[in-house]
Amino acid sequence: MEVPEAAPAAAAGVEAEGMSGGKGSWYVLGKRAVLVPYLREHVPRYHEWMQDPALLEATASEPLSLEQEFDVHRSWTLDPFKHTFIVLDKELIGGEFAPGNPHTEAMVGDVNIYMNDPDDMQLAEIEIMIAEHKSRGKGIGQEVILLMMAFAVEKYGIATFRAKISESNMASLKLFRKLGFKDASYSAVFKEVTLEVPADELQLRFPLTVGDW
C-alpha cells in the first residue's frame, strides 16, 4: 500500500463533501454482515489489524504508523476511483444497527473496489479482508464480496471484476473461484494469480438493501 502525501486542499474538499469525497455515502445490509462507510472512528482498530504480519502478507500491505493510516484513510475517502466499506458482523452489533453510528464494536474487516485500469473504467479490482478470526468461516467473506459486487454494478456500472491473490492464499483463491472467478494470468515475480469474472456471469441478488448513511 502506498502512503499518500498530505493534501490539505483536498482535505478541505472532503470536509465540504461530508467525508465522502463526492461519491455519496451509503450502507449496504446483508444477512450476516452490514457494509458501512470507512470512517475516522474505524482507523485505530484497522491500524491494530494491520500490525499482524499474516494480514500484511495476505493483503500485500506495508506496516504503517497510526498517523500514516489516517492519511491513507483520507486519501481513500477522496479517491473517486476507489470505494471502501468496513464490514460489520451483525452478531456483534450492540443493540440495533443504526445508520450514522460507526459500530466499531462489530467491525471485522473491509472490502474495496478500485477502478484502476485506465483502459477500462468498467473494470474493478476487488479486495476483501475479514481480519477478526472469530468472524471467519461464517460465510461473511462470501456474502460481503457478493454484496460489494452487486453494489459496484448498481452504483458504478462495473462490468468485469478482477482479484489479485497470492498463490499461497488458498482460502482466498478457493473463495473467489467458488464465486465464478477464472484464472486470467500469473505473475512469477509477485507469485500472484490474477482472476477475473464478467459481472453478468455472477449470481448477484437484486434489489440490494442500500440506505443513506
Ligand SMILES: CC(C)(COP(=O)(O)OP(=O)(O)OC[C@H]1O[C@@H](n2cnc3c(N)ncnc32)[C@H](O)[C@@H]1OP(=O)(O)O)[C@@H](O)C(=O)NCCC(=O)NCCS
Ligand atoms: C479469505 C477470507 C476473506 C475468507 O473469509 P471468510 O469469511 O472466513 O470466508 P467464508 O466463511 O465466507 O467462506 C467462503 C468460502 O471461502 C473458502 N474458504 C474460506 N476460508 C477457507 C479456508 N480457511 N480454507 C479453505 N477455504 C476457505 C471456502 O470455499 C468457503 O466456502 P465453503 O465454506 O462452502 O467451503 C478471510 O480468511 C481473510 O480475510 N483472510 C485474510 C485476508 C485475505 O487473505 N484477503 C484476501 C486477499 S485478496
